[in-house]
Amino acid sequence: MADEAKPDRIKVDAAQLTIGMYVVELDRPWTDTTFLFQGFRIRQQLDIRLLQEVCSYVWVDARQSVTVHDQVTANIAQPEALQPAIAKVDFNLEMLQAAPTWSAARDESLRILQAVKLGQELDVEAVKAVIKDCVESILRNPAAMLWLARIKNSDEYTAEHSLRVSILSIALAKELGLPVYQLEQIGVCGMLHDVGKIKVPNEILNKPGALTAEELCIMQSHAAEGRKLLMSNQQVTAATVDVAYSHHERLDGQGYPRGLDASKIPYFAKIIAVADSYDAINSDRVYSKGKSSLESLRILLEAVNSHFDEEIVGCFIRMVGIYPPGEIVELTNGEVGIIIGCPPGNKLKPRVLRVLDGQKQPCKESIIDLGKTAKDPSGKPYRIHEGHSGGACGIDIEAYRRKGLVIPNTL
Helix, strand or coil, X not given: CCCCCCCCEEEEEHHHCCCCCEEXXXXXXXXXXXXXXXXXXXXXXXXXXXXXXXXXXXXXXXXXXXXXXXXXXXXXXXXXXXXXXXXXXXXXXXXHHHHHHHHHHHHHHHHHHHHHHCCCCCCHHHHHHHHHHHHHHHHHCHHHHHHHCCCCXXXXXXXXXXXXXXXXXXXXXXXXXCXXXXXXXXXXXXXXXXXXXXXCCHHHHCCCCCCCHHHHHHHHCHHHHHHHXXXXXXXXXXXXXXXXXXXXXXXXXXXXXXXXXXHXXXXXXXXXXXXXXXXXXXXXXXXXXXCCHHHHHHHHXXXXXXXXXXXXXXXXXXXXXXXXXXXXXXXXXXXXXXXXXXXXXXXXXXXXXEEECCCCXXXXXXXXXXXXXXXXCCXXXXXXXXXXXCCHHHCCHHHHHHCCCCCCCCC
């Protein structure tokens, strides 16, 4: 670790980091983090959020920082009080209410698509009612709904995708500090953002190979088709129409259908775009296998300021976490398990419920705490080799929860 006695090296609480500081040392080995460079200047808020995700404190070199020594020292001397978000209801208790709420919302999402197929008018009040229940659950403890959002049925992708985007967007909007009434609004936006896909032929939606230029044009028409469908319903708000029309716009003006620049993209559409892309990347489709949560977050991060808003992506990463509960991971010895939580201050060393042995066969379940240098049968330390998308290796995470798997009260 860095020598705290050196006058130019200052120990800084992660909560007090600011843009311009030059980070030279972490409170853990660089190899235990996802940072590519061992020493770098903080250039944006996203750098700060990523450091806060894995570190309690770091060391800063005042000489290489763009801020002067006194300014750095002042930031440390006057820390701001940061209040952690604490769930109002225990996860396992909230799940008793969240599960039927999720089921009702899923049924409503299926009804929406069926109504559009049959040319019937959308029952927007019914959508608002189920979303209100989802918001109330997320306000009590978002971990329950976010856990349920990890359970995926590929046969009902469009309906479940819309619900998952709704849940992710509500939780993200909550993290961004939006008021409750806007959480309900954005939840409805999420449920209806892809309604225009009903107008896209299934052979294009589910094509396993690359789309032709003509097919791509038809696929992209779902934004305009969604706008048209929603505008015909007087119960639908302008914000919901805007999101359906604008959630594929990009900050660099290269999105569709209008090529809007960043200043003209509605804020709700920017939020929905992040949740929509994350779930699409993280889900199995006929043309691609879903990626792990960590890889999905990396892809979002790489698209910051071209596709996505930096603040929104940073908040989303902090909300989801690098190893969220319910993530399926393969360890370095080939064993497979389910992430069940991370100890405070060590989000890179989660606790894992081992469920498959090195040959991917069911084994006696046991908890492996990677934060305590647990060792495998050969005496080597357990490490995570890679993450997998939901349902990998035939593992049903919800079945384990129903069997009595206890999920910590943090997410």
